[in-house]
Amino acid sequence: MKPRITSPQALQCRICGVQYPVEPLAICEECFGPLEPAYDLQSVDGEVFKKQAEQGPATLWRYESLLPGGPGIERIDLGAGFTPLRRADRLGERLGLKKLWIKDDSVNPSNSFKDRVVSVAITMARAFGFEAVSCASTGNLANATAAHAAKAGMPSYVFVPDDLERAKILATEAYGAKVVAVKGNYDDVNRLCSEVADALPWAFVNVNMRPFYAEGSKSLGFETAEQLGWRLPDHVIVPIASGALLTKIHRAFSELIAIGAVEERPYRVSGAQPEGCRPVAQAFKDGAEEVTPMKPNTIARSLAIGSPTDGLFAMQTSRKTNGAIEWCTEQEIVEGIQLLAETEGVFTETAGGVTIANLKRLVDQGVIERDEETVAFVTGNGYKTVEALAPHIEPSYHVAPDLDEFLTAIGR
Numbered sequence: 531m532k533p534r535i536t537s538p539q540a541l542q543c544r545i546c547g548v549q550y551p552v553e554p555l556a557i558c559e560e561c562f563g564p565l566e567p568a569y570d571l572q573s574v575d576g577e578v579f580k581k582q583a584e585q586g587p588a589t590l591w592r593y594e595s596l597l598p599g600g601p602g603i604e605r606i607d608l609g610a611g612f613t614p615l616r617r618a619d620r621l622g623e624r625l626g627l628k629k630l631w632i633k634d635d636s637v638n639p640s641n642s643f644k645d646r647v648v649s650v651a652i653t654m655a656r657a658f659g660f661e662a663v664s665c666a667s668t669g670n671l672a673n674a675t676a677a678h679a680a681k682a683g684m685p686s687y688v689f690v691p692d693d694l695e696r697a698k699i700l701a702t703e704a705y706g707a708k709v710v711a712v713k714g715n716y717d718d719v720n721r722l723c724s725e726v727a728d729a730l731p732w733a734f735v736n737v738n739m740r741p742f743y744a745e746g747s748k749s750l751g752f753e754t755a756e757q758l759g760w761r762l763p764d765h766v767i768v769p770i771a772s773g774a775l776l777t778k779i780h781r782a783f784s785e786l787i788a789i790g791a792v793e794e795r796p797y798r799v800s801g802a803q804p805e806g807c808r809p810v811a812q813a814f815k816d817g818a819e820e821v822t823p824m825k826p827n828t829i830a831r832s833l834a835i836g837s838p839t840d841g842l843f844a845m846q847t848s849r850k851t852n853g854a855i856e857w858c859t860e861q862e863i864v865e866g867i868q869l870l871a872e873t874e875g876v877f878t879e880t881a882g883g884v885t886i887a888n889l890k891r892l893v894d895q896g897v898i899e900r901d902e903e904t905v906a907f908v909t910g911n912g913y914k915t916v917e918a919l920a921p922h923i924e925p926s927y928h929v930a931p932d933l934d935e936f937l938t939a940i941g942r
Contacts, residue, residue, distance in 0.1 A: 535599065535600060536599075537569065537597070538568055543563045545561050548561075553658070554733065554739060577791075583756060588609075588612045589610055590610055590646050590753075603653060604653070606653045606656060608640075608681055609639055611646055611753065613636075614634045615632075615757040615758070616633075616874060618873070618874050620873040624869065629901075631905045632905075632906055635910070641670075642914070643775070643909040644671045645678070647671075647746035655739055662733070663678075663679050664688065664723065664732045664735070665689070665735045665737075668832050668834055670910055672688040675735055676702045679707065686707040686708070689710045689719050689726075692711040692713050695915055715836060716834055716835050717837045748778045748782040750778075750782070751780070751783050752786065755792050761793065762797045765898055765903070766797070766800070766906075767892065768802065769801070769882070770855065773838045773839065775909070779799065779907070797851060800848060800856070800888075800892060803884065804858060805828070805857045806826060807826035807830070810841040829864075832915075856895075858888050859887075864883060865883075865887065866885070866888075870882065879914045882910060
């Protein structure tokens with residue numbers, strides 16, 4: 531007998547508002563808009579929510595009452611979430627910010643924030659009775675899906691672009707997943723996966739399980755507020771791939787306000803993209819009402835989604851909160867990685883370099899004010915993308931076979 535899923539109450543279209551049962555559905559039959567979980571926020575007491583979180587596990591599941599599943603559902607939990615919120619004084623001083631924090635998701639089980647979304651997606655896939663899981667990925671999601679599938683004892687099939695970083699493919703295969711390389715970019719991969727999802731009874735975490743998968747990103751917003759003492763920052767900057775992470779952090783803040791867990795106050799949500807894949811940033815800059823797809827060409831592979839599913843919603847969120855969406859050059863990505871590492875001891879992947887580079891840009895432009903308490907989201911570990919950095923960084927180590935030559939090399 532399958533367990534009873536008690537959360538959320540329903541799935542609801544983000545465009546027309548039509549509600550559906552809690553099933554493996556992703557698209558509204560009325561307007562073809564995306565579906566997302568709808569909760570009875572009036573029944574959630576903010577003080578109780580905070581107490582349960584503080585007494586809960588040191589993972590994203592401490593926020594169970596506002597995540598899919600509910601009591602009695604077996605969680606597929608590798609320990610993702612409740613990652614450090616690091617006070618970044620040295621980086622803040624370099625950029626001219628008085629109060630800067632780094633939300634460091636590079637320390638999750640498979641070293642990216644994707645562990646959060648996959649933990650929720652595969653938990654729900656098991657609850658729905660699926661026997662196999664799959665995904666379309668630019669790398670980090672492949673690692674997370676394979677790792678959680680291994681924990682759940684479920685076979686996994688991962689589809690990736692054929693030019694993905696070798697380290698990410700090897701890690702995915704180490705977890706026992708079957709990797710399918712597709713000639714083309716992520717959007718080509720995603721199209722194939724949509725067709726396969728219609729043909730086979732598999733749980734595709736970011737296709738038919740997408741409404742539940744995306745909810746895992748909310749835990750980043752919940753954690754940020756809790757780690758700040760149950761209050762909201764002035765400004766957050768979030769990397770944009772599909773756009774879901776940015777919108778879900780905003781949704782987390784909105785839900786905390788709605789249940790009375792934090793004081794309502796203005797906050798701004800800004801986004802970051804690389805120049806070689808900037809459809810949302812370009813539309814934001816142009817004042818457009820739609821996001822025009824583009825062909826990705828960037829070392830930030832985990833952000834290389836030329837036709838972002840939630841791009842329009844991300845743009846609307848930044849506009850609504852008086853934030854901004856900016857892009858940076860490839861060289862600035864590398865400089866952003868180095869800047870974060872040398873000031874705060876955090877080695878991030880290329881997506882994190884995009885966040886830090888655009889944080890600097892927005893400060894230099896005066897968009898992020900120097901007195902604003904700002905949180906920058908770093909979503910992956912640098913060891914995943916060393917190959918991408920190699921052509922841009924020339925090692926400068928000293929060759930010193932003995933003490934005398936060493937002292938000479940350092941000028942002593």
